[in-house]
Amino acid sequence: MSVDYKAYFEQHREAHLNELKEWLAIPSISALSEHKGDVARAAEWIASKLKEAGLEHVEIHQTEGHPIVTADYLHAEGKPTLLIYGHYDVQPVDPLHLWQTPPFEPDIRDGKLYARGATDDKGQLFLHVKAVEAILKEEGELPVNIKFCIEGEEEVSSPNLPRYVDANKDKLTADAVLISDTSLLAPGKPAISTGLRGLCSMELTLHTANSDLHSGTYGGGVPNALHAMVSLLASLHDDKGRVSVEGFYDGVLELSPEMREEFAKQQFDEEKLKKDLELDALFGEEGYSFVERVGARPTLELNGVYGGFQGEGSKTVIPREAHAKITCRLVADQDPQAVLDAIEAHLKAHTPVGAKLTFKPKEKAFAFNIDPSHPMLQKAADAFENVYGTRALFTKDGGSIPIVERLSSTLNAPAVMMGFGLPDENLHAPNEHFNLENFDKGLLTIVEYLKLV
Amino acid sequence: MSVDYKAYFEQHREAHLNELKEWLAIPSISALSEHKGDVARAAEWIASKLKEAGLEHVEIHQTEGHPIVTADYLHAEGKPTLLIYGHYDVQPVDPLHLWQTPPFEPDIRDGKLYARGATDDKGQLFLHVKAVEAILKEEGELPVNIKFCIEGEEEVSSPNLPRYVDANKDKLTADAVLISDTSLLAPGKPAISTGLRGLCSMELTLHTANSDLHSGTYGGGVPNALHAMVSLLASLHDDKGRVSVEGFYDGVLELSPEMREEFAKQQFDEEKLKKDLELDALFGEEGYSFVERVGARPTLELNGVYGGFQGEGSKTVIPREAHAKITCRLVADQDPQAVLDAIEAHLKAHTPVGAKLTFKPKEKAFAFNIDPSHPMLQKAADAFENVYGTRALFTKDGGSIPIVERLSSTLNAPAVMMGFGLPDENLHAPNEHFNLENFDKGLLTIVEYLKLV
Structure with missing residues (x-):
């Protein structure tokens, strides 16, 4: 890179975190109708940030539920187009009494940002907006074409986005769908999810x-x-x-020996998990390891x-x-x-x-699966390697992002799931947080990926 | 009777019901600490009514929990002494949305008084106060000695009353403990409970x-x-x-043929119960009828x-x-x-x-049981017969009033359980109510009993 993005992000770190805290303070719980106004406010907030970042055609589309926010930058002639998907809605917060600090009063402790939505998915989505902004500010143009499609109903299984995508196929068409709503395997061990339940x-x-x-x-x-x-x-x-x-x-599908080998590569530490969760014993179907149970069962x-x-x-x-x-x-x-x-x-x-x-x-x-040999996924692994110093493993994720399968099949584009969360960041639970090491490296990894594809 | 108590109670009916409604409006839920003040107010309310009725030594005793109210009238020389026990606390009210009218806004519909505590036990206890008041007003003296001992913790299993009773045995000593906190078998079919679970x-x-x-x-x-x-x-x-x-x-105790015969006398209509509760089927231990399951299992x-x-x-x-x-x-x-x-x-x-x-x-x-041949119980059956035209059956009640066993054993006195509720009056459930037919007849039955013993 000719521009020193590490220095850029260090310089803007405090401002970026303060912005993100502002967004996290909006209780955009899509499942609870009393928060409808908050969800709308969270949509307006990200729309204004997309404009500030230099994106064009920033639009808020009303639906029968919560709004969809879109924006684009389409001036990289001859270059591929990435559709960046994310969501600004969050899970409910109960049991409230188990939160150490209130879920909508973001708090940084021990290098972690605590708030509902910190990792799922406001924090991760925010990285993309700031990565794009950084390149536009520093270089005046993007090395790829970018489209954003951001929804407020992911936590209630995206009831309105599929209709919007069907009706706007041409507008959303892309060479890949880029999504950061999953996790690294562990600190310093990046992963690209090739399967969702x-x-x-x-x-x-x-x-x-x-x-x-x-x-x-x-x-x-x-x-x-x-x-x-x-x-x-x-x-x-x-x-x-x-x-x-x-x-x-x-x-x-019964697990083949090859699949079992792939899971074994993760070298998942079940004893550590038990210790972290303070469990006497894990529990699940006999004959499967924890990663197999969660990834393939x-x-x-x-x-x-x-x-x-x-x-x-x-x-x-x-x-x-x-x-x-x-x-x-x-x-x-x-x-x-x-x-x-x-x-x-x-x-x-x-x-x-x-x-x-x-x-x-x-x-x-439906579940979603993609072949890891696709070049758009291999380049994502390269980007991780360049920033984290470790090549990303291709994993199967236990979670579900129902819209991934819909977006990928409707737009006929591979889904590239570059996750910057960690498995123990309490998503959907009290004390959700986002490790700021991955906030910092995530920004750099995204910049790297946009330059590589 | 020389005095026409029927006419007396008819004349005072509206005033009596208005008074009772006042008491029922106080949410004296003993299980919930936020209602501690309400429970205390309910104690003060009944204390003032005991005074108005002409009882003496009306006292409110503070405990570690909710207060105990006592009073007496001890001028019937040579006559037996009855200790009237009752409670002024009530059950919680949830699920609140199932109440047709709010639990603490007493409402009379179709000859029934709806409110939490209407039948359990404010309504039934109120009858004793008004029966005593009626005799004192109309005749200037009572035909028996009366003691009242009223608690505010029955619905939380009377944690403080036993200690009070132990410490005040002489003060509370009586020939019988009279309690109205149970039910008739059905409209027009009075019952005296000889057993509590x-x-x-x-x-x-x-x-x-x-x-x-x-x-x-x-x-x-x-x-x-x-x-x-x-x-x-x-x-x-x-x-x-x-x-x-x-x-x-x-x-x-396994049921003897004699006990089964006694239960059979109730001629309990299981089909009607299913219809009333809108149940496809009753459910319980095989080999027992509904009254056996509830009364003896x-x-x-x-x-x-x-x-x-x-x-x-x-x-x-x-x-x-x-x-x-x-x-x-x-x-x-x-x-x-x-x-x-x-x-x-x-x-x-x-x-x-x-x-x-x-x-x-x-x-x-512990469970409580008493022999129905005791003269104090036989006279209670007489009183019912004189007012209802039907002799009371001696039954086993499925409910528990833990303090009955304690009072009876500590004071070495039989417990006479004359119930004026009905089994379907939703005690402990939404839409608790008290059938006013038994309000009217209950007043007369108590007057009758006080004269018979």
Whole structure:
């Protein structure tokens, strides 16, 4: 590089972090309707930053849900075009009492920036805006064509973006989709994700009597919605952690020795994970390592279960209703609708006597996979190597970014997932944070990539 | 009777109901510390009514929890002494959205008074105060000696009253303890309870990792506190509703043919119960009728279960903790401490891999039983017969009033449980109410009883 971007970013570091904190302070929780105004504010904030960075055609598109922000710079004639995707919405924050500092009062401690959205995905997306701004400011032009497409509904499975993408294929067409919403393997060990799990989610309710009942007057003689619920939910797994739903594993690819070898390369330290999470034991399907379970096996997780009295003290009540929220992570060729159907059939067949089931399917998305030999991915690995001094490993990610598969297939472009988070940064949990080492190196890696492609 | 009490109570009906509504409007929820002031106000309210009624030595005794109110009238020389026990505290009100009118805005609809505490126990206790007041106003003196002992902690298992009773045995000594905190069998079918189930309660928490985790990054590879909880809780019962805890049934008396005959006399209509509760099926231990299950069998009920995300929308989280609140109703010679120990041992033995159990025992009380041939109980049946036109049946109640066993054994006096509620009055549930037919007849029945003993 003729320009010393390391010096540039060091010089602007404090200003950049203060800007990012401003954005993180906006509670743009897409799942909660009371935050609709905050989500809109977060969209306006990033739109104004795209303009400041020197991008053109900065537009905020209203949808039935939260807005989509687009912008572009298309003056690098004969050069490829990158579509940078990211999201400015964040997960809910409960349980709030477990946060050491409030989720929307960003705080830097021990070289980490703590806030909801710090790593997922405001912090990572912010890197791209500042990398583009740096090159435009220092060199007056970009070495590639850039399009931004930023949404506010990723955490609720992108209900409106697919329609927008279908209707604006020509506008969004690109040689690759560039996304930073995943993680390094560990500090100093960069990774490029070549696979994302699919997803389907659902809510269920069990009703028993038409009223809560007194456990003295009725206890032992009537169905209890909570007993029915724990019995029904317990039937979803066997005691080894395998999902007991018939047909659940249809479309799952058994691991080949080559795939197992690829996973083994990560040299994942399960003992360290146990220590970090303060767990006596890991838990999951027998016969698979942790990285295999998360990278190549589907899972059915209870995200929330509730019913009856939750207040202080006791209440001798037989609850009339109980609720559960469930998500599945899917792999390979699992069809999310088929999985939802299989679970619904299982739940219906196992609903205990005296209880009535209501089943509501919600989001669904296919898994995504890409061949790591694609040149756009190889160049991403080069960029990492030039900055981190270590070539990125190609990994399979356990998470789901449903829109990746949609963007890639609709635009017929490879998805390049350069993640700058770390696996233990508590995304979706209390005390989410972003390690500033990767904030600094991320900026440089993106600049490097834009110059390499 | 020389005085026409029917006419008297008709004449004062509106005023009495307005007074009771005033009391019901005070949210004296003993389980919730933010209502401590309300509980104290409810104590003061009833103390002032005891004074107005003409009772003497009206006193409010502070305790470590909520106050105890006492009063007496001891001028009926040579006549027996009744200790009237009742409670002015009420259950919590959630789920609030299921109430048709707010729980602390008493409302009369279709001859029923709706409010938290309407039947349990403010409404029933109020009858005694007004019955005593009526006789004193109309006749200038009572035909018996009366003591009142009213507490504000019944709904939290009376943690302070036993100590007060032990320390004030002489002051409280009586020929019988009179309590209205139970139910008729059905409209027009009075009952005197000769048995109450004992109780023990507990809270448990399961912890897995030291943080909530993202189900994408970790799902399938780490323990989920909710999976562990539903599996653990499901292990407490077999699929026929019998408690699976070893030793749980120790001390339970198997039903004799005579006892079964006594239960059969109630001619309980299970089909009507199903219809009233809109249940497809009742549920409980095989081989027992509903009245047997509730009257003579113990039960273990989940009163509350919660963990993870409960908000609107979805959250792909693996919860780090899950909670459950449990109460058991006990019968015959079951020892509440032994039952708690047995459950704790079961839970420890069945806690799934990767989860850590915290077990907190809470309340405990023995079951209570009395022989129905006692003259004080026979006279209560006479009083019912004179007012309702039907002799009261002697029943076993499924509920627990732990203090009854303590009062009766400490004071060496029979407990006379004349209930004026109805089994479907939603005590401990939304839309609690008190049928005003039993408000009217209850006043007359108490006057009758005071004259008969």
